[in-house]
Amino acid sequence: MLVGLPVLTHQNNQAADVTEAPIEVTTTVAPRTFAPFDRAEYVQLPVAATATAVVEPTSITVAAKKTGMIMPTGLTGLSIDSDQLNNMHFDAGQSTLGQVLALDSDPVIRFGAQSVDRRFFWTSTDEPIPDWTLNPAYKGDVRPIAKITPANLENLNQILTESNAKVLLAVDLGHFDPARAADFAKWAYQILGDKLLGVSLGNEPNGYNRDIGAYYLLRPTSYSFADYAKEATAYSEAIATAAPTVKIMGPQVYEESWWGPFLDLKLPNVGAMTFHHYPMSDCGSPAEAPTGISIANVLSRTLSDSSAKYAAAAYAAVKGFNVPAWNSETNWTGCSGSNQLTQTQASAQWTVNYAMRSATEGVTKLFFHGALDACKGGPPNSPLCDSGAFKKPNGIIAMRAQYYSMMMVNKVGAGDFLQNKVTGNENIYPYPVQHADGTLSVMIVNQNDSATIAPAQITLTLPAQTATGTMTQLAAPELTSQDRTRIDGLESSGVATADQLRIPGYAAGAQTITVAINSGTSTILNFAP
Known part of the structure; x- marks a missing residue:
């Protein structure tokens, strides 16, 4: 079936009124058969007794089409x-x-x-x-x-x-x-x-001329981008000579x-x-x-x-x-x-x-x-x-x-962001990323207050059927909890992807799943094709 995807604008990442080419969600006439995925289900932190307010259900439809933006390693x-x-x-x-x-x-x-x-x-x-x-x-x-x-x-x-x-x-x-x-750049690269x-x-450097105290005033108040350009050119040329492989980053x-104007300088490297x-x-x-x-x-x-x-x-x-x-x-x-x-x-x-x-x-x-x-x-x-x-x-x-x-x-790991459509609660943010090996990760950020708002009911429709579905979660008892944030309850980056527990209610072959995600958490749902 085809699901129309509103255009996501760079200005506010909200759905615009104009619809581009629809996203395609593949539903085969004869669905694939998958081996059972019977891993134990993930258990989220207990919901606060005061978290009784209910927000509207949220529907997330993920397209197979890429947005053109990448999720890099080490973001x-x-x-x-x-x-x-x-x-x-x-x-x-x-x-x-x-x-x-x-x-x-x-x-x-x-x-x-x-x-x-x-x-x-x-x-x-x-x-x-x-x-x-x-x-x-x-x-x-x-x-x-x-x-x-x-x-x-x-x-x-x-x-x-x-x-x-x-x-x-x-x-x-x-x-x-x-x-x-x-000289610093040369030694840094050598080592x-x-x-x-x-x-x-x-x-x-745009603040070098701020006359709000001697600590901040590193140049005359007349200092401008033109003055900076001369200095940046001298520095970058000296670095290019001493350490020609070292990249210059700016303007900070x-x-x-x-x-x-900084980019227009076309400084070396x-x-x-x-x-x-x-x-x-x-x-x-x-x-x-x-x-x-x-x-x-x-x-x-x-x-x-x-x-x-x-x-x-x-x-x-x-x-x-x-x-x-x-x-x-x-x-x-x-x-x-x-x-x-x-x-x-x-x-x-x-x-x-x-x-x-x-x-x-x-x-x-x-x-x-x-x-x-x-x-x-x-x-x-x-x-x-x-x-x-x-x-x-x-x-x-x-x-x-x-x-x-x-x-x-x-x-989350490196990959390509996929187009998606969201309807429902404005405090739910999805980020689907397609990886080079065909796996898919969907980060879901639930910004609702965990002290007052019940878990969000989220229906997620994927581009195709999946063989496995696991999850990892960043959580604490409440948004105000200090020094109690953990990933999967561990004092580390959490459980490795290969060992993560099953998304509650997930069954092998699923293309659409419905899951309740606690308020005040960030969750990665990982799927294998």
């Missing part, structure tokens, strides 16, 4: 400041970081952020730390300049090797020195090889007006157009305000649509330049301190949906910003933290809710 990664390159966590003998990263599928790390232009000093000849003026970012800020040498890159290489990870590095543009940047994705030129900005995006940037409003940082606002369809538009704009900017669009620094907010989402299942739910929806709009990497400081006293919204006392790290890395969500996203 999500960790972003941290460059000055952390010389701390104990990147010494495999003192830290469990490599073991934690190894739990993920194709992990990636990005170094950069504000420290790279202020407190990051590279030397391959053991020069003394320069006498730079260090302006504090906040009262009591006494963070020192980090001296980075080839030995630190060797330590990093051990961590990357242990975890099968890759890395995106950055060079200091705040202190203009193309030769030093080129890291193909584990090095590339190097970024500084961090947020939070201002869309720089994207096109550009590997990606990188941008930063923190969708909840109103730090002054109370949580109950329309722009306040609350669970309701962050998980809303309104914010999801707005974020999708931003991702779509980034993808539109790179079309014709043969480079991908990467969100190289993001989180739900850049505001300091704790908020309603800190370390909660809600933060995990936002992360999964934000990453998957960005990918459907064409973004192929996202790096969620954090640090490796103390779990108590360090940045509260970091995906990872050190379990030792404040300023007394023990090297034992703890995984917070957001890191579980990053692992869940990467667990």
Whole structure:
């Protein structure tokens, strides 16, 4: 039979009024016969006694036709400041970081952020730390300049090797020195090889001229893109000479007006157009305000649509330049301190949906910003933290809710997004991905409140019959639960695909299934043909 599929627009990922070619759902006259699939059924967490509200049933029809967007390997990664390159966590003998990263599928790390232009000093000849003026970012800020040498890159290489990870590095543009940047790139490639994705030129140069304090003002207030273009050209040419295989990533900005001009520079060896995006940037409003940082606002369809538009704009900017669009620094907010989402299942739910929806709009990497400081006293919204006392790290890395969500996203695996049609509850988001081996994964994000809303009744129609159907789920008792997020109840990336339990009610040969999925969860349904 044929089912009409409304066009999905890049602007908001909502169904438009015009219908393109219908999607085809194959129903054979003589259905195939399959061997029984009698594996035990998956058991979700108990539903809260207060979760009695019922939402309308949701129908998801998946097409065989691809959208043209890909789900890459290693979609999500960790972003941290460059000055952390010389701390104990990147010494495999003192830290469990490599073991934690190894739990993920194709992990990636990005170094950069504000420290790279202020407190990051590279030397391959053991020069003394320069006498730079260090302006504090906040009262009591006494963070020192980090001296980075080839030995630190060797330590990093051990961590990357242990975890099968890759890395995106950055060079200091705040202190203009193309030769030093080129030397760093040369050494980085010599030591890291193909584990090095590339190097970024500084961090947020569009903000170098912000006259809001000495910490931020790295250039005269008259500094413009034209000035940046001269500096970026000098850096990229020096790097291309010293390390011709190293990719340049940029412009690493939070201002869309720089994207096109950066690409138009046609710098040598550009590997990606990188941008930063923190969708909840109103730090002054109370949580109950329309722009306040609350669970309701962050998980809303309104914010999801707005974020999708931003991702779509980034993808539109790179079309014709043969480079991908990467969100190289993001989180739900850049505001300091704790908020309603800190370390909660809600933060995990936002992360999964934000990453998957960005990918459907064409973004192929996202790096969620954090640090490796103390779990108590360090940045509260970091995906990872050190379990030792404040300023007394023990090297034992703890995984917070957001890191579980990053692992869940990467667990989907590489493939092609398929067209789909959704009717029913607006807080249900499906992401079907066809893999090269013919298997199909459907990520279903249920953003409803698990404390008040009963499991969603979802009817899923697939492009064809299937032989097996299993599931894995990211969950916690409630959206507000702190540090209780797990995948399949495990302190890891969950049960491997080959060993996952059967979708409740699934029978071999099914093409349409109906399943109740708990509110406040992210679920991957895996099907084999």
